[in-house]
Amino acid sequence: MKTVTISDVARHAQTSKSTVSQFLNKRYDYMRDDTKKRIEAAIEELGYSPNIVARSLKQKSTKTIGVIVANILHVFSTQVIRAIEDFCNDSNYHVIVCNADDDPAKEKRYIEMLRAKQVDGIIAFPTGGNVDLYKKLISESYPLVFLDRKVQEISVNTVLLDNEKAAKIAVDEFVKTGYDKIGIITPSLEKGITPRVERVSGFKKALEEHGLPVKPEYIVSAKIADIQRELEKMLNLPEPPKAILALNDRVLFEILKYAKEHSLKIPEDIAVIGIDDVSFAGFYSPELTTIAQPAFDMGKKAAELLLNRIASKGSEVEVNTFRFDPQLKKRSSC
Structure with missing residues (x-):
């Protein structure tokens, strides 16, 4: 034919x-x-x-961007992806989503694949393990935006939550409700991932502001698979914490599973606040107090920054870090 x-x-x-x-x-x-x-x-x-390929060659644009998320299992990641896709769809751009699993080698392969497919730009949740590769992209004036995380050596537009403020809001709420023995559980801090490091820093500063001691035994950093075991150690201390801040949604899941398996009542036995407003927070029993990230606004901002960078066609642009405010969703777990 x-x-x-x-x-x-x-x-x-x-x-x-x-x-x-x-x-x-x-x-x-x-x-x-x-x-x-x-x-x-x-x-x-x-x-x-x-003929999309022919048109792309002629226009020197595929009208496609790549999004490399650290872990697609996070509620925040899926919400951000939806916001980016909505914004790009309105601008006639397509989106390719890649899940790096916080693995620099996998992230590198995805960057190379997206470049091979000639996508017009990339939004990345950087692992921090591909500094030289990202520097090369910037030297080539390749459109790039970081989301949720920053890499000190890389000068690029970055969209972040005010992570220290998120932890402070949680500590303030615990203290306001009458708790003075407050712990925090975070995924591993070994890789220096921005939201984890900043939230722990904000947690410590908030305790000090309230005149409460920063107890190392109340700060747990562990792989997700080990969190329940580490939580058990914390709760079996001679003076265990009576309130726990879950640093993200996956940590919150592990705490809730442990509480159910060990018949702990929330907040009677242990009060809980989670950063990330999980979809079931409002109908879990008890309803869960959370610190919400404006994920859709953050995703929209990242997409807007990237498409503006693409439209600038390599001309010099001002580089900034954009911080978004967290919001307390007060419910019944604290």
Whole structure:
């Protein structure tokens, strides 16, 4: 079967190739309604489908971006992806989502794959293990935005939560409710991942502001698989904490599972606040107090920054860090 071309559509619609091209690119400002109708009819009758690859080569744009998330299991990640996809869809961009599993080697493969597919730019939750590769992208003026995490050696637009403030809000709420023995559980701090380090720092500062001691035994950093075991050690201390801040949603899941398996009542036996407003927080029993991230606003901002960078076509742009405010969702677990 002969491939239908833009020339065939133009002949069938009794107009020029340039007019058909303008129609396909949605540039109708000076196009008569009857011309648009003829082109629409010709495309339908001939079964014409634009050659996306050819158009990309001609326009030097694939109208596609890549998003490399650290771990797609996080509620925050899925919400951010949705916001990015919504914003990009409105701007006629497609999105390729990659899950790096916090693995620098996997992140590197995804960066190379996305470049091979000639995506126009990348939004990344950086692992911190590919500094030289990101520096190379920046030296080439490749559009790049970091989200949720920053890398000190890389100067690039970055979108972050005010993580220290999130931890402070939680500690303030615990103290306001009458708790003075407060612990925190975080995934491993070994890789220096921004939100984890900043939230622990904010936790310590908030305790000091309230005149409470910073007890090392009340600060647990562990792999997700080990959190329940470490929580048990914490709760079996001679003077265990009476309140725990879960640094993110996955830590919160582990705490809730432990509480159920050991018949602990929340907040009677242990009060809990989680950073990340999980979808079930409002109907869990008891309802869970959380610190919400404005994930959709953060995702939209990252997409906006990237598409603006793409539109600048390599010209110099000002580099900034954009911090978003967390919000307390007060419920019944504290």
